[in-house]
Amino acid sequence: MTRVILLGSPPGPIASPPPGGQPALPADITLASLPGAPSAYGRLLAQLASLDPEPVTIARPGDAAAYRGHPGWVVESADVAGDLRAVADAAEAADGNLLILPADALVHDELIYQITKAKRAALALIVREERDEDGPEEPPIDEADPEIGRKVLEGLPQRTRAGRGRVISVGTAYHAVTRPNAALLGPIHLHQRHAAVLAEAARELAEMAHLFGPEDDVTELLILGLVRRGVSVGVRGRRDLFYRRIRSQREADEAQAEMAGFNEDRARLNNAVKGADGFFTTFFVSTYSRFIARWAARRGLTPNQVTLISIALGLLSAGAFATGTRWGAVAGAVLIYFAFVFDCVDGQLARYARKFGVLGAWLDATFDRFKEYAVFVGLAVGATVSGQFGDGEGVWTLALVALALQTVKHLLDFSFGAANRRRAPVPLPTLALTVADDRPLRAALEERKATRNTGVRSLLRLWTRAGKFRAVHWARKMIVFPIGERFAAIAITSAFFDPRVTFLTLVIWGGVAATYTLTGRLLRSLA
Structure with missing residues (x-):
């Protein structure tokens, strides 16, 4: 308490x-x-x-x-x-x-x-x-x-x-x-x-x-x-x-x-939306999904119920893809998009209504993967049923590669997060309360900054500062291939192309994301 x-x-x-x-x-x-x-x-x-x-x-x-x-x-x-x-x-x-x-x-x-x-x-x-933009320019803080x-x-x-x-x-x-x-x-x-x-x-x-x-x-x-x-x-x-x-x-x-x-x-509704979401989620889902969350809250729906709706839409999407028809592919694309929308709604509803629970967190984390992998299977089955790719063995191979790549990426994310939480933070300098001004404290902070801005850490800091530019910020969000971008890639490529293109997109983009993520994890581990 x-x-x-x-x-x-x-x-x-x-x-x-x-x-x-x-x-x-x-x-x-x-x-x-x-x-x-x-x-x-x-x-x-x-x-x-x-x-x-x-x-x-x-x-x-x-x-x-x-x-x-x-x-x-x-x-x-x-x-x-x-x-x-x-x-x-x-x-x-x-x-x-x-x-x-x-x-x-x-x-x-x-x-x-x-x-x-x-x-x-x-x-x-x-x-x-x-x-005061019109006021006199102050000298650098180091001279103050x-x-x-x-x-x-x-x-x-x-x-x-x-x-x-x-x-x-x-x-x-x-x-x-x-x-x-x-x-x-x-x-x-x-x-x-x-x-x-x-x-x-x-x-x-x-x-x-x-x-x-x-x-x-x-x-x-x-x-x-x-x-x-x-x-x-x-x-x-x-x-x-x-x-x-x-x-x-x-x-x-x-x-x-x-x-x-x-x-x-x-x-409260705006704060229910996570500030660290990816590009697709921010501009193509959260612009309106928050209002669905408020509507659901006012009608007494729980986050777990919304999660079940998302799971059902994901399974229906997999079933539509499995038909192997063009209309099935379009229907699957629409359904997987709305499955992701409701996946966002359940978290926004939990934050808006302040209804959190261990079961809900477990359902959300587990069935995100379940929906995604079910859609992989549906696409591969559809490719086989259509007869467009012979016996479909090549498409199944691509599906397994995409699944394995995504699984490895999730393992990297979760394991690094767990290891990073065990890492003790670098202590800040201290100063006796009896000291009348803060110059010794500021000097110690500058010294700490200088010792930390070397080698790998300096490189990481430069990359962090580059995120101040809007284009770089969103590029970094997209390159890691978050779930919003993955579902968008599946929806767009399956609606306009064939399952082979979908899986090639997932494998290529996923490979770039895994390489980028692994490189970043290694550099942060060495810093």
Whole structure:
């Protein structure tokens, strides 16, 4: 179970204070536009109930009464040092992952889900500084000096340097950071294996609390501790979802009006589509299959039921190919295409409806191969039945070669993935929390980068950078001959040509894919 820790004491005003002076407590702010007009705190608890029905809320003694009466535990803390120690206690007692976020957060359910389901072991939500294209060009970052960031983004200090998908450095009123370009919005998700590191860093930061300013947020301090302990903290923005910290009823009313302009269901549907799909899947299937997934979800269909539809279409396709007629080939091509469409729909439905299961994952992985190999057999039988290729022995040989080639490629993919998961990551450099600026950390990162950018690793890095070009990106996606491209190749060649052309396409393209894949696997193993 995920342990949720809510921070009920926001930092002091950084920009202009909210109307009326002191910030209002989220337990006293009403969200009038939402069903039931819940308090901001009550809504957040309801959103988090599936993760942790009894979250820990850390609040000032004078504010604690406002949080009591709700589910969970309230821990009183007199200051930032107490907040950090309370977080450390909760992290040490947790038996699962950690989700730490401010109690004054107004956030979409889908954003909470995405943060907690991210593959990164540590993840922080950030807002980046908008680049001023017309402003003066800044000198290279290597020439910049660490600073105590004075800029503010959404009422939070811009004291974070983010790059390459993770937090590089974090500043406070005491810690200077080199060219900060982002602010930490608050939510942190942390894997259980880093809980002890977080607790240790939080306790050390508590001893340094006299060095921090009233604007320093607890979440900001925790990320500082993790980064300087060598934990890779990934970053993500809000994208098409809503998140805001509210300090008054007026801010809450404005935030609700702004949130109403976001289509959370559409964002959830878009996020149900895998971002790493191949060219054919991206442009010829997922453009509409997501809407089939939503239609299925609203009618109570399960992903396993959709998987069975895909399997049935695949078998019907094999049967149509086995007739050996031209119309059978065309029908088989159409059926194999829609078998693949529903193969995509079942995964999108699972992600949209959040219905996951071991059986579904096994069915999807196993019967993808089953459908493909059944179609191979159907094509070979059809070639034999048609009499166009004599006794069909040559076509059967091509079919067996294509099947063997695809099987070897799958073995390479699965075995390399399993071996790669056992490979320990190269540790990031660390830096003592007492060091006032991040120059030693940046120097260590540059040294690490220089030692890693040699030989095979340098070649792989260049190939990775080439993926920034759209044509190269899609070419790399297609060359590995993913399932979408394979089914498209079968459908197109069988509809317009004969089974021999289909199998030759599968063998030639599959051979190129296997060679490319094997070369890449060897290079990555040596890097």
